[in-house]
Amino acid sequence: xxxxxxxxxxxxxxxxxxxxxxxxxxxxxxxxxxxxxxxxxxxxxxxxxxxxxxxxxxxxxxxxxxxxxxxxxxxxxxxxxxxxxxxxxxxxxxxxxxxxxxxxxxxxxxxxxxxxxxxxxxxxxxx
Numbered sequence: 001x002x003x004x005x006x007x008x009x010x011x012x013x014x015x016x017x018x019x020x021x022x023x024x025x026x027x028x029x030x031x032x033x034x035x036x037x038x039x040x041x042x043x044x045x046x047x048x049x050x051x052x053x054x055x056x057x058x059x060x061x062x063x064x065x066x067x068x069x070x071x072x073x074x075x076x077x078x079x080x081x082x083x084x085x086x087x088x089x090x091x092x093x094x095x096x097x098x099x100x101x102x103x104x105x106x107x108x109x110x111x112x113x114x115x116x117x118x119x120x121x122x123x124x125x126x127x
Contacts, residue, residue, distance in 0.1 A: 017076045
């Protein structure tokens, strides 16, 4: 699985929270859209959390990865820590000033902000 998903010349691996709040869903939607735009490749955080060895090894082997958490609870970060996958670039959406709530009608301006922040975090990480 490692060769198939995350060879060294692959794009950025994107791991996202998909929690039950607006910021969890913004995280997930940003990952989907960035993948569609060719920026990176969304990857299965649940596979890592489920301790599936191929998923874990792929995440360990990839050169460039960003993890997006909706809030400071850090569920996505915790999944990686439990699987001994190093945290590389990391973004918490509530740190962008977006308030966590249960409104699933995602705002396009907030989605754009998250995507821009992901791109910036990855650029800063490459320097």
